[in-house]
Amino acid sequence: MSRRKRNDKRSLSDELKWWDTFPWWGIAIVAILxxxxxxxxxxxxxxxxxxxxxxxxxxxxxxxxxxxxxxLALGLLAGMGQLSKNVIFRNLARTYVEFIRGIxxxxxxxxxxxxxxPQLQNALGFxxxxxxxxxxxxxxxxxxxxxxxxxxxxxxxxxxxxxxxRSLGLSRRQTMNSIVLPxxxxxxxxxxxxxxxxxxxxxxxxxxxxxxxxxxxxxxxSASTFKFREGYFVxxxxxxxxxxxxSLLLGVLERRMTRDDRGVRSNRGID
Amino acid sequence: xxxxxxxxxxxxxxxxxxxxxxxEIAEGEVVVIVGPSGSGKSTVLRCIxxxxxxxxxxxxxxxxxxxxxxxxxxxxxxxVGMVFQQFNLFPHLTVKENICLAxxxxxKRSKSESNEMTMKQLLRVGIPDKADSYPRQLSxxxxxxxxxxxxxxxxxxxxxxxxxxxxxDPEMVKEVLDVMLELASxxxxxxxxxxxxxxxxxxxDRLVFMDEGxxxxxxxxxxxFENPAEQRTRDFFDKILY
Ligand SMILES: Nc1ncnc2c1ncn2[C@@H]1O[C@H](COP(=O)(O)OP(=O)(O)OP(=O)(O)O)[C@@H](O)[C@H]1O
Ligand SMILES: [Mg+2]
Numbered sequence: 001m002s003r004r005k006r007n008d009k010r011s012l013s014d015e016l017k018w019w020d021t022f023p024w025w026g027i028a029i030v031a032i033l034x035x036x037x038x039x040x041x042x043x044x045x046x047x048x049x050x051x052x053x054x055x056x057x058x059x060x061x062x063x064x065x066x067x068x069x070x071x072l073a074l075g076l077l078a079g080m081g082q083l084s085k086n087v088i089f090r091n092l093a094r095t096y097v098e099f100i101r102g103i104x105x106x107x108x109x110x111x112x113x114x115x116x117x118p119q120l121q122n123a124l125g126f127x128x129x130x131x132x133x134x135x136x137x138x139x140x141x142x143x144x145x146x147x148x149x150x151x152x153x154x155x156x157x158x159x160x161x162x163x164x165x166r167s168l169g170l171s172r173r174q175t176m177n178s179i180v181l182p183x184x185x186x187x188x189x190x191x192x193x194x195x196x197x198x199x200x201x202x203x204x205x206x207x208x209x210x211x212x213x214x215x216x217x218x219x220x221x222s223a224s225t226f227k228f229r230e231g232y233f234v235x236x237x238x239x240x241x242x243x244x245x246x247s248l249l250l251g252v253l254e255r256r257m258t259r260d261d262r263g264v265r266s267n268r269g270i271d
Numbered sequence: 272x273x274x275x276x277x278x279x280x281x282x283x284x285x286x287x288x289x290x291x292x293x294x295e296i297a298e299g300e301v302v303v304i305v306g307p308s309g310s311g312k313s314t315v316l317r318c319i320x321x322x323x324x325x326x327x328x329x330x331x332x333x334x335x336x337x338x339x340x341x342x343x344x345x346x347x348x349x350x351v352g353m354v355f356q357q358f359n360l361f362p363h364l365t366v367k368e369n370i371c372l373a374x375x376x377x378x379k380r381s382k383s384e385s386n387e388m389t390m391k392q393l394l395r396v397g398i399p400d401k402a403d404s405y406p407r408q409l410s411x412x413x414x415x416x417x418x419x420x421x422x423x424x425x426x427x428x429x430x431x432x433x434x435x436x437x438x439x440d441p442e443m444v445k446e447v448l449d450v451m452l453e454l455a456s457x458x459x460x461x462x463x464x465x466x467x468x469x470x471x472x473x474x475x476d477r478l479v480f481m482d483e484g485x486x487x488x489x490x491x492x493x494x495x496f497e498n499p500a501e502q503r504t505r506d507f508f509d510k511i512l513y
Contacts, residue, residue, distance in 0.1 A: 166345075183363050
């Protein structure tokens with residue numbers, strides 16, 4: 001290790017150079033994507049893989065959107081449930097959250113999709129399609145994660161806000177809807193966005209249940225043709241495009257929702 | 272108008288914040304509550320609109336028993352304005368929206384009615400030009416005046432103030448006290464926790480001195496202040512008026 005020279009020319013300044021803040025990673029990612037895209041488009045060997053995998057994208061996207069929507073509802077319910085005055089709601093919600101959070105996602109998928117949901121179906125007498133059962137499984141899992149996001153967001157709002165609302169005569173519900181939730185959204189939206197992307201990626205786990213989304217299709221293709229490179233290369237490319245596109249979109253949304261003109265700024269630290 | 276009988280409040284089974292307080296507040300009366308930190312002033316005030324639930328005793332407002340589990344607390348709270356030390360404006364709403372919210376949802380006023388009332392109250396507290404600002408764009412004194420306007424817009428029968436000027440820079444204290452003085456002179460029933468003795472003398476009908484959760488002394492502000500009957504009261508005033 002060479003020690004830094006004493007009269008080093010570096011100046012003590014907190015001004016960052018352009019190359020220090022430039023998003024090089026963005027360039028790198030775009031380069032990687034272009035290279036992958038170029039291979040897929042120009043090399044014939046990828047055509048078949050692409051044709052076999054891409055039809056699964058509608059299932060991937062539908063499952064993502066449905067699972068996100070259901071998880072959102074479950075999360076809100078369980079998040080508020082944990083803060084409820086009612087001891088039964090509170091403990092039901094807590095049981096659900098702790099149960100899910102204590103088991104890794106893959107075993108959970110088997111447990112929920114193959115054990116819990118079928119039994120629930122029998123007990124309550126409803127029937128879900130196979131794909132829907134897989135989607136609900138994912139939603140059920142993410143609902144618990146989101147519950148924690150909602151609970152944390154709501155609890156981050158100072159008690160004084162609730163007291164001000166209640167002392168004006170607003171009911172608990174009115175205070176929650178008009179005062180607490182709109183403010184909590186600032187804290188809730190960014191992690192929910194992360195979960196949205198995480199759900200998209202975790203739809204790949206539904207392949208273990210045999211759902212014909214893109215991962216399952218890539219697996220089937222590769223296993224039957226032994227073209228592992230082509231199959232998984234295409235698969236990775238599709239996921240990257242989807243997740244990067246989504247995070248760009250969410251970034252815009254987040255910036256809009258947490259913009260300074262509505263009061264408190266989202267807290268990103270002082271750096 | 273407000274009748275507090277035997278009020279006790281215990282937190283966590285062993286913190287006796289308020290012990291056997293009796294206090295009557297007549298219509299139009301301004302009662303100022305003083306006392307050392309932790310003496311239970313806020314707790315008494317907060318019991319009056321049931322932000323704290325009394326452990327023992329009773330509180331009635333206009334004959335309605337607050338400790339009755341059947342009473343509609345939201346309706347009562349709409350009649351009892353509360354101003355907090357930390358203002359507690361809603362940061363995601365403009366000044367106007369802050370003031371309109373409860374008028375619309377609780378008083379069920381129309382948009383134009385509530386707008387009109389909002390402007391009237393903003394004029395009264397001297398900042399009609401801030402209607403479209405967000406709370407963080409206002410000074411502390413202005414924020415507290417908005418908080419007062421927000422309560423007044425509900426046309427409450429009683430106003431409770433919990434150290435409304437304690438979080439303010441000295442130069443802003445007066446603008447808030449002026450609003451409160453005017454309110455008192457208009458005959459509003461008020462219970463005010465404050466250490467502003469000037470206000471107590473100018474507007475207070477009675478001064479309540481509390482210590483260790485109990486009411487130690489009640490009387491006309493001038494008298495309690497200059498010639499306290501109790502040694503504890505005397506010690507307290509000696510301390511705050513170096
Ligand atoms: N929510 C609570 N939980 C536990 N203890 C509390 C709670 N609120 C108040 N106390 C305690 O009750 C006592 C009275 O508190 P209170 O806030 O009424 O005093 P105060 O006279 O308003 O004091 P200050 O001048 O500091 O505002 C204090 O000992 C306080 O620590
Ligand atoms: Mg206090």
